[in-house]
Amino acid sequence: MLTEEQIYAWTHLGFILIPKFYSTETIAQMQMSADNIDRWPEIKGKWMRYYEQSNTCNEKLLCRVENFIDYDKLFHQLLYETRLLGILSELFNESPTLFKEKINFKKSGGNGFAPHQDAPAFSIFGQKYHINVMICIDNSTVSNGCIEFAPGRHKEGVLPQETNGDLRSDIVNSLDWVLVECNAGDILIFDSFIPHKSGANNSTKSRRALYATYNAQSDGDRRRDYYQEKRKYFPPEYERVVGLDLRGPNPFNLGNPIK
Numbered sequence: 001m002l003t004e005e006q007i008y009a010w011t012h013l014g015f016i017l018i019p020k021f022y023s024t025e026t027i028a029q030m031q032m033s034a035d036n037i038d039r040w041p042e043i044k045g046k047w048m049r050y051y052e053q054s055n056t057c058n059e060k061l062l063c064r065v066e067n068f069i070d071y072d073k074l075f076h077q078l079l080y081e082t083r084l085l086g087i088l089s090e091l092f093n094e095s096p097t098l099f100k101e102k103i104n105f106k107k108s109g110g111n112g113f114a115p116h117q118d119a120p121a122f123s124i125f126g127q128k129y130h131i132n133v134m135i136c137i138d139n140s141t142v143s144n145g146c147i148e149f150a151p152g153r154h155k156e157g158v159l160p161q162e163t164n165g166d167l168r169s170d171i172v173n174s175l176d177w178v179l180v181e182c183n184a185g186d187i188l189i190f191d192s193f194i195p196h197k198s199g200a201n202n203s204t205k206s207r208r209a210l211y212a213t214y215n216a217q218s219d220g221d222r223r224r225d226y227y228q229e230k231r232k233y234f235p236p237e238y239e240r241v242v243g244l245d246l247r248g249p250n251p252f253n254l255g256n257p258i259k
Contacts, residue, residue, distance in 0.1 A: 001086050010091060014154035014194035015180070018087075022135075022185040026078075030137050031184070033074045034103060034208050037065050042238040047071055048227070049236050052257040054109035055200055061110055063258050066102040067227045075101070078135065079212050087189070088214055091131055096214040097221050099130060103137070106145055106198075106207040115167040115175075115197040116255035118213070120158055122192055124229065124251055127219040130192040137208040140182040144207035145199040147188070150175040154194035165254040167195055197255070 006016045022030070042049055052063040069076040078084070079098055088096040099122065122130045140146040153159070153175060160168040175195055182188055190196070192213070201207055215222070231239060234252035237259070246253070 001083075002090055010189070010191075013149075013151040015149055015151070015188060015190035017180060017182065017186060017188050019183065019186045021187040022078075024185070027137075027185045029074055030078075030135070030210075031208075033072055034105075034137050034210075037068060037072060037103060038062060038105065040065070040068075040071075042236070044239050048230070049238075050256075050258045051237065052111055052259060054107075055111050056109040059109065061107045062105050063110065063256065064102050064104050066100070066230070068103070069098075069101055075210065078210075084133065084187075088131060088133070091189070092129075092214075092216045095217040096131070097217045097219070098223055099127075099213045099215045100223060100226050101210065101212045103208060103210050106201045106209075108201055108204050108206065110145065110201040110207075111257035112145055112199040113197055113257070114255045115172045115195055116161075116165060117158060117167065117193055117195055118254070119192040120161070120165060121251040121254045122213065122215075125220070125222045125225060127215045127222065129219075130213050130215050132190050132192060133212045133214070134182075134188040134190070135210040135212070136182040136184050136186045136188070137210060138184050138206060140180075140207055140209060141203070142179055142181065142199070143201075144203040144205065145201045146179055146181050146207070147196055147198050148177045148179050149190065150195040151178055154191040157193060159195065163249055165249055165251065171195075172197075 009016050047068040048066040050064045051060050230252045
């Protein structure tokens with residue numbers, strides 16, 4: 001299902017951009033679903049809402065919602081769609097299994113994401129390898145904080161990190177970063193080892209993107225285990241108990257501006 005050019009990009013760069021993967025109708029449906037999820041209330045034990053503080057004022061912004069496909073029919077269908085799973089099967093060389101999902105809302109005034117790799121955060125269950133799929137709900141541009149990659153550096157495994165899990169500053173400065181702008185309806189598939197980051201949203205509109213992470217079927221279905229552990233070690237604010245210390249390194253909180 002992939003072209004020779006796309007396979008080359010995957011092997012040598014660590015990511016593939018596939019434009020116009022979804023129709024205009026599906027884009028509109030995704031944007032409506034994202035609007036609806038934005039309004040979901042805080043309910044313990046269901047979807048997980050995480051917040052950040054605006055970089056322009058003292059406003060609390062919705063940063064991310066996780067664990068939501070059991071409550072949204074459209075996004076459930078898209079993440080298990082045969083066409084997408086077929087592409088992932090080529091890259092894994094076997095069938096994929098969904099590991100986790102999130103929507104980063106990156107509203108106007110939302111902060112950037114620090115340089116990091118996802119692989120350290122995904123290794124808690126002994127799985128060998130993961131692939132991320134970014135589904136663009138809105139246009140992703142330089143002004144609203146599009147993703148940036150260090151192409152080719154996915155081949156080097158886990159790079160040196162700060163104590164909080166971000167990439168070490170000297171490593172960050174040594175990397176060549178490439179901005180990747182996308183349009184609504186595009187998908188961006190990237191290796192869990194590729195260093196990436198993003199800037200703040202300096203525009204007036206949100207930059208919403210759904211990130212779905214998959215592992216090879218032979219590594220097992222650990223999605224429920226993942227969210228069970230995340231609720232224990234990095235729950236949403238409204239599920240936190242008195243005395244829970246979230247100040248140290250946390251594989252469930254890498255690179256993001258969540259409070």
